[in-house]
Amino acid sequence: MTLKLYHCPRTRSIRVYWALEELGLDYEIEPVPFDRAWFRSPEWRALSPVGKVPVFFDGEERLIESVAVIHYLAEKYAEGKLARRPTDSDxxxxxxxxxxxxxxxxxxxxxxxxxxxxxxxxxxxxxxxxxxxxxxxxxxxxxxxxxxxxxxxxxxxxxxxxxxxxxxxxxxxxxxxxxxxxxxxxxxxxxxxxxxxxxxxxxxx
Ligand SMILES: N[C@@H](CCC(=O)N[C@@H](CS)C(=O)NCC(=O)O)C(=O)O
Structure with missing residues (x-):
């Protein structure tokens, strides 16, 4: 499995980068410039359906939405570390x-x-x-x-x-x-x- 994050400084991809580190996972970072013209380009749109960052790949599967991605990572690859179970009081x-x-x-x-x-x-x-x-x-x-x-x-x-x-x-x-x-x-x-x-x-x- 390869976890790959398209990361752009100062954007919500920080959440995913931060979680990957806190969860101790192996991952690849693909740097993306903060360039609104690039975000609207057909090349970027081919990767990002709404032209935003983060874009995250788990193998062939693409995910967007930073909060969904961090929850996914904790549940799928870190045995719920930093998350909570329905049976937890909080x-x-x-x-x-x-x-x-x-x-x-x-x-x-x-x-x-x-x-x-x-x-x-x-x-x-x-x-x-x-x-x-x-x-x-x-x-x-x-x-x-x-x-x-x-x-x-x-x-x-x-x-x-x-x-x-x-x-x-x-x-x-x-x-x-x-x-x-x-x-x-x-x-x-x-x-x-x-x-x-x-x-x-x-x-x-
Ligand atoms: N709800 C989405 C929001 C994604 C989003 O709005 N990303 C911003 C950067 S923080 C973006 O790509 N902006 C580029 C633009 O609007 O041109 C998430 O949490 O991933």
Whole structure:
């Protein structure tokens, strides 16, 4: 079996790279430039059905959706390491936070990045930026409240849910609005995640 990740710096492929490292799997990295013209090219579209990263291959099988891929890897190749079983008492919380990182906060933080970094300044709209800040802040207030008395989002143990949330928080950081959006517990939580060797490797590449 060959696990191959098409990885582009600063994008959601970091989640998959980070999980591959944390799970101790063998894998190949295929570097992809962050180039929106390339993402729309027929060559890239032949690999990526919606023109996005990550794209991941397990042998011949192609998968997209970063959170689905990290869950797949843990279940299929790491005996559920960093995941939870339906019989675990925190199974519901695990699934909630695993998906909140992309489905919950993801759309708002993506809009925030569009309005602070991705779009050329002449295409940015201040009301959209303010809306994205308010909605991201609303999601991050839930994270802040839920981190009370905890090292990681489920408690004392790091899990895939932290990988999912950690990438969303990274986008808040690089938007330049972190001071305005993240509470003190969430800032410390992100620093704890960012100190992990696997994060350092995945986010540096
Ligand atoms: N929900 C998808 C989102 C994928 C996505 O939006 N990727 C961004 C980078 S983080 C992308 O490829 N953007 C390129 C573009 O929109 O042109 C996932 O989690 O994998």
């Amino acid at each position: 199974y519901g919380q695990f699934l909630q936070w695993l998906h909140f990182g992309e489905a919950g906060v993801g759309p708002y933080v993506t809009m925030l990045i569009a309005q602070t970094r991705l779009l050329p300044p002449e295409q940015r709209l201040e009301p959209m930026k303010q809306w994205a800040i308010a909605e991201t802040k609303n999601c991050c207030a839930f994270i802040e409240q839920s981190l009370e008395g905890k090292q990681f989002i489920l408690g004392d143990e790091f899990s895939l849910a932290d990988i999912s949330l950690g990438y969303a928080l990274y986008l808040v950081k690089i938007s330049g609005e972190a001071q305005n959006i993240l509470g003190p517990r969430t800032q410390e939580y992100f620093a704890r995640l960012a100190a992990r060797p696997a994060w350092k490797k995945a986010s540096a590449a």
